[in-house]
Every structure is written in structure tokens, then in C-alpha cells.
Amino acid sequence: MTRYRCAACGNLTRFDVTSTATTRAFYHFTLGGELEIEDEEVIDRTVHEVRCRWCGHGRSIEVIEAPEPSSSSSSS
Numbered sequence: 001m002t003r004y005r006c007a008a009c010g011n012l013t014r015f016d017v018t019s020t021a022t023t024r025a026f027y028h029f030t031l032g033g034e035l036e037i038e039d040e041e042v043i044d045r046t047v048h049e050v051r052c053r054w055c056g057h058g059r060s061i062e063v064i065e066a067p068e069p070s071s072s073s074s075s076s
């Protein structure tokens with residue numbers, strides 16, 4: 001799991017993140033043409049920019065590789 005930290009102000013919780021994601025999902029259309037997206041799964045995500053919400057820039061952003069949460073629920 002990746003976390004961010006702003007070294008300039010110590011912010012650990014508020015960031016503006018620009019990213020693109022490749023996802024696979026089940027598109028469920030009604031006969032009327034309305035779409036309901038179910039079971040969306042993120043296959044790949046690329047982060048382009050991380051900005052500190054408070055500083056307004058990303059010059060001091062540090063990436064923290066946090067260990068996975070200990071509750072190892074084996075999903076899917």
C-alpha cells in the first residue's frame with residue numbers, strides 16, 4: 001500500500017492525486033438503455049501527479065511504502 005507525506009507541512013492525509021486507471025467492469029444495461037456499472041475492478045493505475053492539499057504543490061511529496069494491513073482477507 002502506498003501512502004504520501006508532504007515533507008513541507010507534515011500533511012499525511014490530504015492530497016490532490018491525478019491518475020489514470022485501467023478498469024474492467026460489468027456493464028449492466030437495462031432494456032431502456034440505462035447503464036449500471038457493477039463489479040468494477042482496477043487492473044492498473046498510473047499516478048501522474050500528487051499535490052499537497054495545503055501547500056498547493058507536490059515538490060515535497062514523499063512516497064511511503066506502508067505494509068499491508070494485517071487483516072489478510074483473501075478476496076477474489
Ligand SMILES: [Zn+2]
Binds near residue numbers: 006010011053055
Ligand atoms: Zn504540504
